[in-house]
Amino acid sequence: MNQVLNGLIELLSLEQKSDNRFVGTSQDLGFPKVFGGQVIGQALSAASQTVENRAPHSLHCYFIRPGDAAHPIEYDVERVRDGGSFSVRRIIATQFEKTILVMTASFHIEEEGLEHQDTMPSVPGPENFKSELSLYRAHADEIPEKIRGLLTADRPIEYRIVENQNPFRPRAGIGKRHIWMRSVDALPNNPFIHQSMLAYTTDYGFLETALQPHGISIGNPKLNIASLDHAIWFHRPFRLDDWLLYVADSPSSCASRGFVRGQIFNREGLLIASTSQEGLIRKS
Template sequence: MSQVVEDLVKLLTLKENGDNRFIGHSQDLGFSRVFGGQVIGQGLSAASQTVSDRHPHSLHAYFLRPGDAHHPIDYEVEHVRDGKSFSVRRVIASQFGKTILAMTASFQIEEQGVSHQEVMPNVPGPENFDSTVELFRQHADEIPEKVRDQFTAERPIEYRIVENQNPFRPRHGIGRRHMWIRSVAPLPDDLKIHQYMLAYTSDWGFLETALMPHGLSLGTRNLDIASLDHAIWFHRPFRLDDWLLFVADSPSASGCRGFVRGQIFNRAGELIASTTQEGLVRHHG
């Protein structure tokens, strides 16, 4: 396992700090705020450690305050219900005594039943595209010097975007994006770790889909963008150390909010997860 992947697995595998309480360290990605995917992944990790013999099938999270990337986060898990088939947990993430995220996660025993899914889009494979890190390196001179090293550094998750373009000179397009994603090294044979990692990964580049119809990107000046809420449904087992196709689209933006939804397929064409998000999009242009 590469060091960056090992560090991310360690970051998302929380240790208990009292009854139903956990503490998670923060990751500095070059911004003062904590990356939202980190808090979702850690919250799911905390909730999962209070459930036996059941795997998460859905989570719904609200980002209430920006987290401080230079300080740890406290997680408190409430046992809402344990039924015969399902268990529900509520997670509160806080810093300095204030809530930064509230999340509910549901877990289910393994069961067999009816099955159907939408067909995976037919797009070129990941070998046809450069990674986003390579794109950042190609345009390093356009990245502010204070965050250039973070943007161009090796990352634990590789993203290859089918609709690649210069992130600092975006063009107007349709609100739809296809991203190939995977960890850059093999992961342990533990489904929950793959789920924590996908929760982390699904927040990266997702809300940017709502910027595409307007010719905006994270490199646009005077743009405020932040996740407001996030939901994930896990449909089938998967591995994040093999390529997955993340298909995202944005059917609406209004009131300084952008709405995005996504489907995630494995290379065999199985729909393994779905996700939605709404985020703040303010352009003071």
Template sequence: MNPVVTNLIELLKLERVSDTQFIGRSQDLGFPKLFGGHVIGQGVSAATQTVAGRFPHSLHCYFLRPGDAAEPIQYDVEIVRDGGSFSLRRVVASQFGKSILVMMVSFHLTESGLDHQEAMPNVPGPEAFKSELSLYRAHADEIPQKVRELFTADRPIEYRIVENQNPFRPRPGIAKRHMWIRSVAPLPDDELIHQSMLAYTTDYGFVETALMPHGLSIGNPYLNIASLDHAIWFHRPFRLDEWLLFVADSPSACSARGFARGQIFNQKGELVASIAQEGLIRYSGK
């Protein structure tokens, strides 16, 4: 298996300390702060390991403090309720004795019921686009030296953005983007791995959709951006090692906060997940 994919799978497994306590290792991606998707993905993994025979259908979390990328993370899971059809878990991630994230995860027994969904947007398939990584490598001379290696390194998830343009000189446009995503190598037949990896993935490039009307790049030195909260609803089974279309839009940005919402479809056109996020967006430039 591809080593960067293997590393991500191992990152999300966690060390079990007790029935409801886990330790996750950190991953230094070149930034002083932990990547938010890292903590979300590990939190889903921790919660799921305390539930039998049920799968996550929704999660809601708040980022409380920046995480330290050089230190392990403790996950404490509270068994809030195990009902006839649903189970609820509260997860607190902490470092140095202080909470960095609080998450609620709801689990549901698989059952049949009414079925409808919004139609998948009609966009060209992934084969029509270059990977985001290839764009970064093509424009490597525009990346600051101190983060150039980070932006051009191999990744476990491939992104192919329909609205491709120079990521360092974006043009103002509508607050909507379409991204084809998948792991760069096959994954095991373990639903937890696919769900926790998707949770990890959805924090990447999502709230940046709120920057698109303003023609701002994530690398703008006058920009301070950070995730505030994140929610995911898992609708239908999926595989992250097969292409998924991540459709994101941002209906509002105000008061130094940007809001984004998203839908994820498989190539059959099935809506497999929905996402929402609000992020801090402080811009001090002219």
């Protein structure tokens, strides 16, 4: 397996200290703050290890404090309820005995029922676009030297953005993005790995959608941007080592907060997950 991808699997696996307590290492992406997707993915991983024969169908979390990328994170899982069909878990992520994230996750047995879904947007397939990584490498001279190596390094997840443009000199446009994504190599046949890794991935570039109507780069030195909350609903089984289309839009931004929502489809057009997030957007 690809070494970088294997590193992400290990990052999300966690070390179990007791029945309800887990510890995860932190990933250094070149910034002092921990990537929010890492904490989401690890918290879901911790909760999943306390549930049997049920898959996560939703999670809702609040980012309380920024995490320190140089130190591990502790996850305490409260077994709120195990009912006949659903199990609910509350997860507290801490560093230095201070809460950095609070999550509630719900798990459901496999059931059949009524079905309908939105139609997948008609966009060209991933083979028509270059990877986001190739764009960063093509514009490496515009990346600050201290983080240039990290942004142009190999990644565990490949992203191909339909609305491709220079990420450092974006054009103002509508608040909508279409992103093809998949792992760079095959993943094990363990649904919890795919679910926790998708949770990790959904936070990547999501809030940037709220910047598109304003033509502001995520790298703008006058910009202060941070996730405030995040929610995911898992609708159908999926594999992250097959191409998925992440459709994100931002219907509102005001009061220094941007709101985004997303739908994730597989190549067959099935809606496999939905997401939403509000984030801080301050420009000095």
